Amino acid sequence: MVIVMKPEATAEQLQEVISKIEELGYKPHVIYGTTRSVIGAVGDERGKFVLQSLEVMDGVESVIPILKPYKLASKEVKKEKSIIKVGNVSIGGKELIIIAGPCAIENEEQIINTAKAVKSMGAHILRGGAYKPRTSPYTFQGLGEEGLKLLKKAGEIANMPVVTEVVNPEHVDLVCEYVDILQIGTRNSQNFELLKRVGQTDKPVILKRGMSMTIKEWLMSAEYILSEGNRNVILCERGIRTFETATRNTLDLSAIAVLKEETHLPVIVDPSHATGFAKYVPCMAYAAVAAGTDGLMIEVHPQPEKAFSDGPQSLNFNSFGKMVEKLRQFASIAEKI
Amino acid sequence: MVIVMKPEATAEQLQEVISKIEELGYKPHVIYGTTRSVIGAVGDERGKFVLQSLEVMDGVESVIPILKPYKLASKEVKKEKSIIKVGNVSIGGKELIIIAGPCAIENEEQIINTAKAVKSMGAHILRGGAYKPRTSPYTFQGLGEEGLKLLKKAGEIANMPVVTEVVNPEHVDLVCEYVDILQIGTRNSQNFELLKRVGQTDKPVILKRGMSMTIKEWLMSAEYILSEGNRNVILCERGIRTFETATRNTLDLSAIAVLKEETHLPVIVDPSHATGFAKYVPCMAYAAVAAGTDGLMIEVHPQPEKAFSDGPQSLNFNSFGKMVEKLRQFASIAEKI
């Protein structure tokens, strides 16, 4: 880290900062400038309160971290890309993985029909929500365990791994009995208790980006899961909150490019929640593939106009099928199969 | 709600929308414009998926909600302001309530000394974190139950009610044994499982605003607590995430003015987390009082430079004392005592 002293800092203040740095186990290097001094402190600076205790000292203007705060998620620790296997499916490898299904599991017919349809059109993994974190307490909250059973059944019938969102540490064991992949939703992306708990399971985890989360914070949330021993984390970009209201969120596709520099973890994209409108989903799915995503998560519903949740952003079977065809073409240029 | 048809919508499409509106239990009123038709649907539109199912229909351009989505939090349902009592302290009444204490409880001496000091300087409620939701898994995570015991003891010694953050539904019962007020932090402001659980207790709840939460969404999160039966919700503005980096977050004091129009719930302000720097805290505390806040939540630490967490934004006893004196003067102009 680098400690910048104020121009008016005294020699005593500088000396106290140097002593403090040594006391904290770092090696200080002072650079005496014309208007102010700067101290380089060599050592592993992770553990933020150490930094902060320097910031409060007299004569200190600012403390600038140099190392990235994440370790296990970083490419410095693991250079080769992580490939995460679920059944026959590998996420992070050569193949573009498509996860499809309804926002909420509504009944047996709906989820089984969707499973069969999306499988036949090229999807690899079935998604469906059993616990729905809805903004309003007065809207449909999901079928709970009944939904998990239907999801498992549909996955078996269509021969696909299944993924569902988990919203409560107390549900984790139950959900693990039924599904192959756990999902952490955007609203729980800094629910650290939940992150730790899923980090203690052996299920792959799809970690959605928080609505106002920087990429750095996102990787720190991944670090919570990784540091509990679960190394199977898949990052999912789903749009961030900005001032623009023409779309539900603003899909940040440059996050794919940044993450490829920063982490070995696979990255997928959810254009359905990002845009909020079915008509914009294919365009953004194509763009995500061209940008280099490892996979896509798409909301598909047999009859979007009758969906209990998020109908406007769900594709019907027909649109989904057409989109997948074109996705494959883009994928081949992007060197995915 | 108002349904706006596309200019090119056919008479059949219009008729189908009308039928759907009736089927959903609303009364449709069509306004035939020169370029497009607009339908007013009279009825209680809360329950968002109803709206959304109309959006997907052919010929529909957009669906505009008219009623606010919250009920119990709204002034339409309860006109007089809610006053929430904890021991001798009333939040939302004539008095400006000051909640003070360290970010994290570190040891007995620290919390007891702080309790005595802030009490003697005019604070009403003692705060202290036992479970700390930290961005990094490698930083101090709080003392847990041991911290709760110390907090309770400090509150008893200084004769003050105490508040602490709860981060996991599984901890709620335990935390309730030790503290008088529960706090929901910004990262858990849409952790609906946790909101429901604290809604089932009889403890007052301080609900912090999420970092990227609109005021409307914030009131919907309050609605989760209220609708479980707990009517003692206190809203706490603590800064939102914007592009500005000179402060840790951007304190949105206009939220106080808006909330006074929208809700009967008391509103307090946390300038410590909002600004992230002790030097900016007093200024923003004064501003909050002038804007009409019902209370303040201030981080105070005996030695900020040695704090395990958030030292740079903590006041020491001396600065806290000076600030409270001036706060009282502003409060008297703002018609608070």
Place this chain on the structure above:
Amino acid sequence: MVIVMKPEATAEQLQEVISKIEELGYKPHVIYGTTRSVIGAVGDERGKFVLQSLEVMDGVESVIPILKPYKLASKEVKKEKSIIKVGNVSIGGKELIIIAGPCAIENEEQIINTAKAVKSMGAHILRGGAYKPRTSPYTFQGLGEEGLKLLKKAGEIANMPVVTEVVNPEHVDLVCEYVDILQIGTRNSQNFELLKRVGQTDKPVILKRGMSMTIKEWLMSAEYILSEGNRNVILCERGIRTFETATRNTLDLSAIAVLKEETHLPVIVDPSHATGFAKYVPCMAYAAVAAGTDGLMIEVHPQPEKAFSDGPQSLNFNSFGKMVEKLRQFASIAEKI
């Protein structure tokens, strides 16, 4: 527009609003709800102060516009897509148009070499800045008219139309003597005096999106140019300002999808300014093509490490060449040539 009355509005207040609506030339339709009344006002509501004067009336809760505020930019007025011709180049048609060149024109050798290189690799239009709106007054501000001359010369040698940014209404005539396309930069996107002035020329105008501009406001800025008589406006997405700092701005590719619904004007993308790092440019260029952009604007410099401005985001000739090859492949899938 729709006027929502407060629940407590009196019959007199409702009547006054109705009279005011009639006085303003609209036809009011009242819908009497159970808790409040809503008035639909049929007519062209563009001209915002009319709306606002209703908002101030007693008993009015809110006024909701229904029509889009732009006319000439809208697809309602002109359904077929605008194709803008400059020399042999058509923007908005079948071909993916590539605009390339340095951020700032530095000297004759630099601009002529760049022109020849990018032309040989497939670029259609040469860009180069002569007037640079820099955040700091102490950095290179551009060569001014001398730069315009060099740009024109380079365009002639390489047989390419040229584009440059104009920053001052007083410069417009001069700039028009030298270049084929005018560019309005992000910082001037609501400099209405400049917009009006370029609207009075017959040169095509590339209008960059403002850093914190909604798509609606962007189209209103286009409307300023269009309403002065110049119908040759090209919209350029270049990233918006958000809380994320890993990239210079957040490229909003969903804007392409939204604009294709809303306007007949061509849309291009500038991934160089959006990301701020050369290493992220190709990825985002590919994504833009897959999303359906009509063109790309790319910063290219013979030696980015010696550039006077924006070196870190400039591609060198080699990277540009490789990128264009791949761009063509993506374009063919996106049905561009």
Place this chain on the structure above:
Amino acid sequence: MVIVMKPEATAEQLQEVISKIEELGYKPHVIYGTTRSVIGAVGDERGKFVLQSLEVMDGVESVIPILKPYKLASKEVKKEKSIIKVGNVSIGGKELIIIAGPCAIENEEQIINTAKAVKSMGAHILRGGAYKPRTSPYTFQGLGEEGLKLLKKAGEIANMPVVTEVVNPEHVDLVCEYVDILQIGTRNSQNFELLKRVGQTDKPVILKRGMSMTIKEWLMSAEYILSEGNRNVILCERGIRTFETATRNTLDLSAIAVLKEETHLPVIVDPSHATGFAKYVPCMAYAAVAAGTDGLMIEVHPQPEKAFSDGPQSLNFNSFGKMVEKLRQFASIAEKI
């Protein structure tokens, strides 16, 4: 500045960076860490392209500036606060200065009546727009020179200095003939051509913050004016653009606290544009005073419901009078008179 090398940087790459630093006129100090090296470069780093040319070099991970990019606006250059005099009025001194008047000058009666009324209630300076930068080309654009004449006349009658917005470099000379203070609006806050031009006059300039401008960028825009020789710049906070839509913008009052640390220039606040609703204006004006503002800019209109522009956010005479009374009380606590 500090240059952070990549962990895998070679000794040759390090040496090349060192040579480059020397070539640029700085003195390099290398700190050899366990995983990477860091170089401190001592010298005045202002002039950003220098920094950027290092960023592009092989082996460099990042370049971190240490000095603030502004000079003349900074407290390092001028410690004592600037007090700006206009007629009898001093901005930045002991007195809380109130600037009041309509958004747009509409006719003689309106501006003269407003001038007299606000003067009698305690305002110091009269504001009124003659050139209105409106989002839509179809709304009222101001009276132009006719408006300037009326404003001057009203100022003379009420014996108050007057301020108006200037939007075009070509208008600056004309506007200077009529008014005492020039205003740069939020949409022109990075219109550097206009900033330079007003920097060449001897009139005080009120510089509004851009909607998505960091405080650092704002001070850089001030620097444009200052570096042309005009030292009379007054900064005006007027809200920034965020995701929140309950208010027109989000008033960032912590900017006052930050600016007092960073600059000697006076700071005022415009709560009218910030909130967009008259009902929220007094609250935010009180808060601004408590936070330490040097002045306020308030929209006042004889009949807000008939205003040509921004009626909903304008106070009528009565509300303005009541607000000023209370403002004075808050000011006395804030040690302003």
